[in-house]
Amino acid sequence: xxxxxxxxxxxxxxASSLTTMSAASGLSPADFVDxxxxxxxxGNTYPGATAPFGMLAxxxxxxxxxxxxxxxxxxxxxxxxxxxxxxxxxxxxxxxxPGAAGDVPILPFAGDVTSSPTADxxxxxxxxxxxxxxxxxxxxxYKLGLANGVTTDVAATERxxxxxxxxxxxxxxxxxxxxxxxxxGSEDAETHLDPANRKVTGSVLxxxxxxxxxxxxxxxxxxxxxxxxxxxxxxxxxxxxxxxxATLQPGGLDQTGGEGYATGSDRAGRGSGGYVTFAxxxxxxxxxxxxYVSLDGAERNLRAEQPIKSTVDSVAAGTKRAWNxxxxxVAVGGGTANQQVTFYTALYHGLQQPxxxxxxxxxxxxxxxxxxxxxxGQDAQYSNFSxxxxxxxxxxxxxxxxxxxxxxxxxxLYNYAQQNDxxxxxxxxxxxxxxVMTGDPTAATLATFYAMGVRNFDYRGAFxxxxxxxxxxxxxxxxxxxxxxxxxxxxxxxxxxxTSHYAPNDVxxxxxxxxxxxxxxxxxYAIGHFxxxxxxxxxxxxxxxxxxYWRNVFNPATGYMQARxxxxxxxxxxxxxxxxxxxxGSAAAYTWMVPQDVSGLADAMGGKxxxxxxxxxxxxxxxxxxxxxxxxxxxxxxxxxxxxxxPWLYNELGRPWKTQETVRQxxxxxxxxxxxxxxxxxxxxxxxxxxxxxxxxxxxxxPGSGELLLSSPLFPSAVIRPAAGAPIRITTSGSGKYVxxxxxxxxxxxxxxxxxxxxxxxxALDFSLSETPTTWGS
Numbered sequence: 001x002x003x004x005x006x007x008x009x010x011x012x013x014x015a016s017s018l019t020t021m022s023a024a025s026g027l028s029p030a031d032f033v034d035x036x037x038x039x040x041x042x043g044n045t046y047p048g049a050t051a052p053f054g055m056l057a058x059x060x061x062x063x064x065x066x067x068x069x070x071x072x073x074x075x076x077x078x079x080x081x082x083x084x085x086x087x088x089x090x091x092x093x094x095x096x097x098p099g100a101a102g103d104v105p106i107l108p109f110a111g112d113v114t115s116s117p118t119a120d121x122x123x124x125x126x127x128x129x130x131x132x133x134x135x136x137x138x139x140x141x142y143k144l145g146l147a148n149g150v151t152t153d154v155a156a157t158e159r160x161x162x163x164x165x166x167x168x169x170x171x172x173x174x175x176x177x178x179x180x181x182x183x184x185g186s187e188d189a190e191t192h193l194d195p196a197n198r199k200v201t202g203s204v205l206x207x208x209x210x211x212x213x214x215x216x217x218x219x220x221x222x223x224x225x226x227x228x229x230x231x232x233x234x235x236x237x238x239x240x241x242x243x244x245x246a247t248l249q250p251g252g253l254d255q256t257g258g259e260g261y262a263t264g265s266d267r268a269g270r271g272s273g274g275y276v277t278f279a280x281x282x283x284x285x286x287x288x289x290x291x292y293v294s295l296d297g298a299e300r301n302l303r304a305e306q307p308i309k310s311t312v313d314s315v316a317a318g319t320k321r322a323w324n325x326x327x328x329x330v331a332v333g334g335g336t337a338n339q340q341v342t343f344y345t346a347l348y349h350g351l352q353q354p355x356x357x358x359x360x361x362x363x364x365x366x367x368x369x370x371x372x373x374x375x376x377g378q379d380a381q382y383s384n385f386s387x388x389x390x391x392x393x394x395x396x397x398x399x400x401x402x403x404x405x406x407x408x409x410x411x412x413l414y415n416y417a418q419q420n421d422x423x424x425x426x427x428x429x430x431x432x433x434x435x436v437m438t439g440d441p442t443a444a445t446l447a448t449f450y451a452m453g454v455r456n457f458d459y460r461g462a463f464x465x466x467x468x469x470x471x472x473x474x475x476x477x478x479x480x481x482x483x484x485x486x487x488x489x490x491x492x493x494x495x496x497x498x499t500s501h502y503a504p505n506d507v508x509x510x511x512x513x514x515x516x517x518x519x520x521x522x523x524x525y526a527i528g529h530f531x532x533x534x535x536x537x538x539x540x541x542x543x544x545x546x547x548x549y550w551r552n553v554f555n556p557a558t559g560y561m562q563a564r565x566x567x568x569x570x571x572x573x574x575x576x577x578x579x580x581x582x583x584x585g586s587a588a589a590y591t592w593m594v595p596q597d598v599s600g601l602a603d604a605m606g607g608k609x610x611x612x613x614x615x616x617x618x619x620x621x622x623x624x625x626x627x628x629x630x631x632x633x634x635x636x637x638x639x640x641x642x643x644x645x646x647p648w649l650y651n652e653l654g655r656p657w658k659t660q661e662t663v664r665q666x667x668x669x670x671x672x673x674x675x676x677x678x679x680x681x682x683x684x685x686x687x688x689x690x691x692x693x694x695x696x697x698x699x700x701x702x703p704g705s706g707e708l709l710l711s712s713p714l715f716p717s718a719v720i721r722p723a724a725g726a727p728i729r730i731t732t733s734g735s736g737k738y739v740x741x742x743x744x745x746x747x748x749x750x751x752x753x754x755x756x757x758x759x760x761x762x763x764a765l766d767f768s769l770s771e772t773p774t775t776w777g778s
Contacts, residue, residue, distance in 0.1 A: 029327035030320050032337075032344040035137040038093065038682050040078035040675035042639070045349060045682050046090045047076060047137035049156035051319045052326045053382065053405060055356040056290050057090040058154050058161045059142065061105045061183070063123040068185070068259075068267040073099035075183055078675040083107075084127040085178055086144075086152065088161070088229060088290055091384060091429070092352045093682025096217075096436075100209040100429050102183030103227045103290075104202070108150040110171040113250075113275050116243035117176055121268040126176060139327075139348060140319030141312070155316035158356055159301040160289040164312045169281035173238075177202065177231075180259050180271035184208035187223040188258040191274040193240045195253075198233040200276060201295055208261045209429040210436050210486065215511075219482030221261040224432030225365060230298045231288040239277035245270055285312075292430060293371050297359040304360040326351050329401045329723065330692070334716030338673050343695050343715075346671070349688035350397050354382035354409045357430055365431045368419040377456065382409045383416075385428040387441030388519075389641050389683035395445045396700040397689040399452040400759065402723050407456030410449050413442055414462045423476075423490055424469055435486040438511045438583045439519025443470065444703035447526035450533060451706040452759055453725065460534065466527055467539055470520075470546075471498075477509060484511040484583070492516065496566065502552040504566035505581050513571075514553045514563040514581035515642075518593045521550040525596040526704025550594050554604050559614075561591045577633040585642040586633035592618070593642050595702035598652040608653045615649060619662055626665055629679060638670050639680025644690055648699050648709045651752040656777035657738050659752075660712045663694050664737040667714055696720070696730060697767065698754070706756030710749075710777070712737050712769055726762025736771035752777035 038045035048059020062071035062080040071080030074091050075098070085105025094100055109126060117126040134145030145151045149168035154161055167173035179202045180189035191202040207224040211217050242252030246269060249255070257272035278284055287306055291297030306315065327347055332340070358364035358381035362374040374381050382405070399406040417424040420433055424443070427436035443466045450459050469491055477489035492510040497503050497520070505513030525547025531540035555562040555570055563571040563581025571581055576588040592615070594601040602611035618636050621627045627635050636643055647666060650658035670679045671691045678687055693699045697713030713732050720728040734740065742749040743766040744758070 028324045029344050030139045030323045032340045033139050033348045034341055034345050036675050037345045038678035039076055042680055043678035043682055044073040044093045046074055049140055049142040049154050051140060051156055051158045052322055052351055053356055054158045056088055056156055056159055056161055058086055058088060058156055059090050061085050061087045061102050063127050065122045067121045067123050068263045070098045070183055073097040075102045082127055082129045084123050092684055095681040096210040096213050098183040103204055104229055105178040105181050107176040108165050109174040109176050110148040110150050110168055112172050113174055113241055116246050116248045118243055118271040119246040119269055139323040141316040153312050155312045157305040160305045162310055162312050162315050163286045165284045167282050171280055173278040173280055173282050174275050176275045177273050179204055179273045182206040184211050185261045185267055186258040189272050190256045193253045193274050195237040200231040203228040207432050209434045211261050212263060213485045216482040216485035219486050220434055225292055225430040228291045228295045228298045231286050234285045235278050235282055237276045238279055242274040244272040291359050292357055292365045293359055293363045301360050329721050332715040332718045341673050342671055346688035346691040349682055350394060350685040350692055353384050353684045355384045357381050357383045366419040367416040367431050378411045379408050382412045383428055383430050386684035387426045388437035389686040391441040391444040391703050392641055393689040394685040395448055397692060399449050399454050403454045404456055406449050406454045410446050411457035417465055422465055435482050435488050438515050440523040443523040444526040447530035447704035450530055451704055463530055480509055487511060501549050502564055505563035505571050506565045511583040512581045514561050515583040517553045518550055518590055521547050522596055522703055529704040547596055560587045584640055588634045589637055589643040592646045595645050598649050602653055612653050612655050628666055629670055651709050654778050656752045657773035660738050663711045667694050701753055706759050708754040710752050712739050713767055728762045729764045732767040732769050734769040736769045738770040738773050739767055739776045740770040740774045741768040
């Protein structure tokens with residue numbers, strides 16, 4: 001059923017220059033997207049059907065023989081070719097296994113149901129193998145042929161999906177709703193079978209994102225949302241049945257029961273669901289919708305987004321058009337087929353989130369567990385905010401291309417904070433405050449949105465709330481619940497931080513005092529600039545001063561960032577390869593995490609020349625060879641966020657040609673086609689957004705700013721067409737990866753950065769490239 005996308009394109013295009021690709025071949029940007037990129041090698045993407053910013057994502061939940069676990073984070077791993085169902089919700093690239101969501105796996109089963117599927121704890125019976133040769137994934141559509149003989153073809157809208165199921169002749173035709181079997185388990189579930197109306201409805205009460213993490217996960221083994229679903233069929237039911245735990249009830253119509261949030265033997269054999277039977281050989285069309293508010297909400301969503309005569313083809317065509325609208329916001333020309341596939345897939349992954357959580361009537365479930373309706377001026381409520389990851393690149397891509405969605409997202413986060421006693425959680429899943437990671441990424445995110453021109457949110461109210469969180473200590477900031485990975489305090493031990501001007505590692509109640517200090521310094525600088533743009537001069541001065549607190553964890557004696565104790569002493573013994581005092585990274589990696597004050601960091605290191613030498617060693621081995629992945633804790637790590645901006649630092653250090661060659665090396669060697677094409681967790685589009693910016697030759701300078709850093713574009717031409725705002729046209733002449741000259745609107749651009757006005761005015765950037773390094777921008 002499926003041939004690799006790159007092979008198909010190469011056959012059509014002979015991997016030649018694609019300058020006139022779309023017009024000549026009739027291919028659209030969506031035709032260059034391979035959703036399987038990132039599904040291996042810990043990219044943790046999923047290949048199933050979803051719409052841009054969609055609530056629903058119908059994709060497989062795989063199994064390796066443990067019903068309480070899965071093959072990988074978020075349900076799908078390319079090397080695991082056995083599934084126990086196709087689930088209705090997924091998250092793109094979250095790192096902790098099993099991740100989040102994966103709600104209501106639905107399994108087409110060609111066999112008799114003779115025992116409870118929950119009792120099949122090793123997925124030996126009620127699961128099916130498949131081959132990638134029988135798999136086809138495109139934006140908005142997913143096809144899979146199962147080894148049990150059933151073929152599936154599904155397409156998605158924002159809140160609904162439609163599936164065509166072809167059962168083999170001569171075998172029983174069953175469809176299993178494993179309602180309680182979300183990736184992390186569930187507190188409760190209910191399933192209702194309605195033969196008279198050819199309908200299955202139900203819900204699952206779940207949550208527990210990262211609930212199995214060793215570092216703090218127990219803090220999050222709780223429910224925070226209930227997902228409702230309604231499924232309607234075009235064929236009559238020949239039979240029904242339900243199950244709970246080990247008990248099967250043939251002919252049953254209603255069942256309830258959750259699984260809990262444990263794993264292995266502590267959860268195995270628990271849970272509930274139901275099944276419906278069709279005539280052997282049936283071709284069944286299922287139309288399904290979801291809601292986080294109510295069953296009535298799911299019904300309304302289905303009526304609004306799927307006319308009764310919808311087909312898989314018609315829904316897939318509509319969603320492909322929606323994806324092309326988004327992907328056409330950046331039209332690149334030239335390059336090879338593989339480069340086009342890599343680029344448009346990265347753009348696709350970058351624009352999968354945030355995700356809708358409100359119904360078509362504007363209702364959504366708040367962080368206070370109560371139903372709310374979006375207020376006038378807000379189009380929809382969005383969620384799934386991987387703040388610690390996204391604030392570095394993905395939110396900038398969103399603000400650039402879809403500023404209205406960015407504003408709706410900003411308002412959504414503010415709504416949640418108001419419903420959460422004023423607390424802005426750093427990792428929001430659906431309506432749940434999960435507390436994952438460190439720092440105050442929402443402050444950096446909203447400041448970035450405003451600096452980049454986003455205005456369709458209550459920015460003054462949001463600023464006041466963020467400023468209060470940054471300046472007024474709260475009692476949970478002294479708790480260790482969830483630490484180190486999910487500390488409940490969003491500004492942990494803030495009173496001590498304001499006294500010490502750093503987060504003391506021994507009393508910080510956080511995930512690493514040095515990391516917390518660096519993260520908070522970035523956030524404070526960002527909202528300080530937010531304050532400045534709003535004319536709040538007192539707050540701006542205060543917060544800008546706090547943006548320099550990074551200096552208090554830079555140890556001149558070692559030349560690295562280093563955690564300190566409350567008495568001012570440095571945490572010892574010190575090893576730059578250690579993560580002591582840091583979160584998911586070493587001192588060597590975090591030392592470069594000062595995007596707001598690169599010149600100041602260089603001065604602390606002994607000057608720009610010294611900093612350049614050290615940065616060279618960060619990207620190379622002792623012999624000067626590139627070492628951009630797998631070099632260990634002393635080297636650059638493209639798989640995680642703390643140092644992903646490091647290649648761009650050469651600009652401010654007076655060596656812009658080194659940024660150009662380093663970024664190009666990463667673009668050409670770390671990002672590729674194929675399932676292992678991403679360097680690591682996509683982290684809700686962050687790694688993909690990094691690639692999109694890098695391929696365009698621009699990159700956000702620092703959170704809270706609208707400035708862009710420059711490098712050498714990968715493609716001969718690109719046109720950025722924001723949903724609102726002026727277009728940006730980028731062209732290159734000459735060959736090579738080094739910049740010889742840049743013209744902005746025909747005038748010389750001698751600086752290595754563009755001021756924030758460029759995002760408002762747009763215009764042309766014309767690059768002249770060279771095969772050898774030049775002094776441009778230095």
